[in-house]
Amino acid sequence: CSKYPECKSTKAISIGVKCPDDGGDLVERRTKKGKIFYSCGNYPKCKFATWYKPVNKKCPDCNADFLAEKRTKKVEQYVCLNKECNYKEEILEDSGEEDNSEENA
Structure with missing residues (x-):
């Protein structure tokens, strides 16, 4: 407040x-x-x-509306919270590859 x-x-x-x-x-x-x-x-x-933090990303296996961000000491992945679905995807951190515009100038 x-x-x-x-x-x-x-x-x-x-x-x-x-x-x-x-x-x-x-x-x-x-x-x-x-x-x-x-x-x-x-x-x-x-x-x-x-x-787990929900993210606006549809599950490709079961078409659930969102995935959840699961972070532990050893694992960083997106998981589907649907009990019938076991979808998991590693979270890939950005490695600065988007700054290629300077090379083309």
């Missing part, structure tokens, strides 16, 4: 991805201990939640 300290409420941050259960906006939230998770903005009507 912009009127802190009078107002102490917080608003969840929308991440621009729709909920697979009811079509509501997925939002970034924090647990009491500060860990980030993602859930439907229509809570408590919709109970969808995940620890």
